[in-house]
Amino acid sequence: MLQRVFRAYVGSFSDLRREVWLLAFITFINRAGTMVIPFLSLYLTKNRGFSLDEVGWILTFFGLGSVAGAWLGGKLVDRIGHYKTMALSLLLSGVLFILLQFPVSFWGICAGIFIVMLVADAFRPAVFVAINAYSKPQNRTRSVTLIRLAINLSFSAGPAVGGLIIAGAGYSGLFWVDGITCMLAGVLLLKLLHPKKAVENPKEFISIPKSAMKDKPYLIFIGAMMLFGFVFLQYFSTMPLYYARVHFLTEFEIGMLLGMNGFLIFLFEMPLIKYLESKIRSPLFHVITGTVLVAISFLLINLFGWIGIVVVGMIFLTVGEMIAFPFSNSFALKRAEGGKQGAYMALYSIGFSIGHIFGHNSGMQLIDKFGYTLTWNVMILLSLISCGLLIYVIYLVKKEDRSTIIEFNNS
Structure with a gap:
């Protein structure tokens, strides 16, 4: 009984293209690397000594950067394509995550958080356009599900590993690991995926x-x-x-x-x-x-x-x-x-x-x-x-x- 359930679960992801699996793997590494985010409020209060009121405003800049990043990602996809947008977002956000540990003033951290999220969340619209590009039309929904599962699995691993890193190397180690994993995801994207592997899907025009x-x-x-x-x-x-x-x-x-x-x-x-x-x-x-x-x-x-x-x-x-x-x-x-x-x-x-x-x-x-x-x-x-x-x-x-x-x- 359990074997049938397991086979049915695994079988739901059959026939997906190699490029979609690679995209899911890259997304997993990228999202598992964003370990700073769940610990941000603790970092700001315990290590930087900010009040809850100040932390609230810093997290508001986090949200503003996220909205601006999604908007920017959509614009970049239309201008330079999903492939270049994803690569730029991963590589630049890796550098920015490492640099984020250095601002100490309230406005410096607000600006740093905003810029990091502006660059990092440009990845979001690009990855969904990439799913559309690399998957066959009949497998598009299952391809999206695979990416979602990769994100959830990475969110399971990321905070747990982040807690270990803080315990062993402090918050500074967390920023370094975060940045390196983002850049690693960018390098894997450039090495393993290529826009020429995209499926030529017919464009649909609707009223x-x-x-x-x-x-x-x-x-x-x-x-x-x-x-x-x-x-x-x-x-x-x-x-x-x-x-x-x-x-x-x-x-x-x-x-x-x-x-x-x-x-x-x-x-x-x-x-x-x-x-x-x-x-x-x-x-x-x-x-x-x-x-x-x-x-x-x-x-x-x-x-x-x-x-x-x-x-x-x-x-x-x-x-x-x-x-x-x-x-x-x-x-x-x-x-x-x-x-x-x-x-x-x-x-x-x-x-x-x-x-x-x-x-x-x-x-x-x-x-x-x-x-x-x-x-x-x-x-x-x-x-x-x-x-x-x-x-x-x-x-x-x-x-x-x-x-x-x-x-x-x-x-």
Whole structure:
């Protein structure tokens, strides 16, 4: 029985091109190397002595750099192509990660974080264009899944290794390893991949009957996803501070806890999504379920002082993430069928990027002024508001469907 399940799991990735596997391997090395990010708030408070208020503003520049980087990556892909964009991003971000350990002033670190993310996140749009270029049309979805699994596995390994590096060589060692792995990924890209290996896929031209900015249900959905992203990101900025200051976990223990998130996703996301897809439910129903599970994770942490609750909370957060992200993406793609898919999916990505801009800073400010308990209660409330917006979107979509049926019958 177990062998059949394993063969079916492995078989779902058969027939993928060698270039896609290489791209996944390069992405794994790159993302596993970004070990500085999960420990950034601890580094800034413990090593640089910044207050929570200052750390919040520094992380806001992290979000701004991420948004600007995604925009820049899209522009560069159109100008010089995905291959050169990926190579430049990997090699330059490697150098910048090493240099990031040297600024000491508040504004110097703000500028450094912004520039690093500007260059590093230019990789994101380029890698998805590369998937489209290197994969066959019939294998495109599975190719994207392979890249996602590589990212999740790297996120599992990265923080755990990062905690060991901090314990052995301090934060300086973390910056060096981070930079070297990014540059290594860039070298592997230049050595193993080549734009001439791209598949000649026919270009598709479609009419664009509807604008994403005029799609009311979709805009409300994006608002709900902004709130979800705002709440979800607390686990990777403010929650590590809670682990360290309230439960006195070490960097290594925090790294293992964060790494568990990526490892569980790598093991269980695909079978879980396959099971849920067999249920006749709206994708938004599953997004609501995932959002509720994330809210429960904060509730449990507030209700129980037992140290093991941080593990239970991470499990609830992880299951919620595994359900909410794929099905929210599915809804966005489905909604985009009547319009320009690039515009719809860009808006979807920007929604989570805005969460980066405001989520980290606001969480830090709330903790600084009101403490952890009230902050986690605010996150629960925002999750419930997000659920309410999603329920309203379901109502609007059903209303649209009824109107379409009436118009069809009248015609």
